Amino acid sequence: MAHFYLLLNHYMFAPTINLKQIRACSPVVMTSASHAEDPRSESGQAHITKMKLPPGIKERKRYVIFKLVSEKDRQFSKEEILRGCLYAIHSFLGDKGMSDANVYLIDWNENFGLGILKTTHKTKDDAVVALSLLSAISETKISVIPLNTTGSIKKAKEIIRSLKSVEKAIRNKTEDKNKTEDKI
Template identity: 30%
Template sequence: MKILPSSLREKKRYIAFKVVTESGDPVDRKVLLDEIYFATQTLLGDTGSSEIGYRLMDFDGFRGILRVNHGAVELARAAIATVYVIKGTRAHIFISGVSGTIRAATEKYIVPENIASTNILSIQIRHGRMSGTAVREKGDEIDIVPDEREVLKRGNTRYLSLTSSDTVTNQQE
């Protein structure tokens, strides 16, 4: 059987969400999907469930990304909003946002809450007119949150990244 060309395939949307339970424990992937499918089946029936076309792309126990069909985003949001119990524990699913790609959903709506502490965490860096706070070190790279938030808006990003060669040249100047 041949694969459909991309121009004939149905478009997808990605829903970024966060699960909050009363106990605060992480949620199992399969249990979450079962609850979402049950809520969708109860609210929309067989035809409505088939229109949505759920697929859980990524989930870490608290946050995740759910793929749905382009025309069924509002149905999916309505069905997800009806989930109030997950495996006997009261829970709520907060939808952070909807995006056209996984990358955009991750960058815009899945905020890294627990940044691992490093030896440079929260060190103030200044160079010329630019200044910011180093928040993460990964190998030769340093992630910096600039003090001037307008830089982030113009670049449509959360932080700037420098390599060790950038910092060495800055120190020599």
């Protein structure tokens, strides 16, 4: 049976820790390396594992699918979009609201201007409003259109795939129309 120890915050990010160095409490659990299959058991080293939260305490995630339309049809990098989204959410919600929202840009497609933004279920509406208030990135006027919200990343990526196929069909149709007009 493994012995459980609580670590100092100082040691949370260390890859291995000597058991003799442990002094206080932290939310990270360390199991002693007394297992026979562990090659580090002789040296007194241990593994660090994160504690799992019960399902009732865990924050529920929401994925906001959005389309970004720019004035000059400019393509933005993922870093520019993330910076713009974080700026918009920070200016709308403030420091505490932004930390509560726990926002992260999961996916960004430069060619189609489609993205997936992760947030919590309690702050989903605030994040959508903050995104729609975003008006410029890197001095280029833009408009952010929230398209859909879902609770699973799999469903969000499925929606993005279907939107891409529709966008491709529209682009092909307009190209064909332009070619026929040029021939006339």
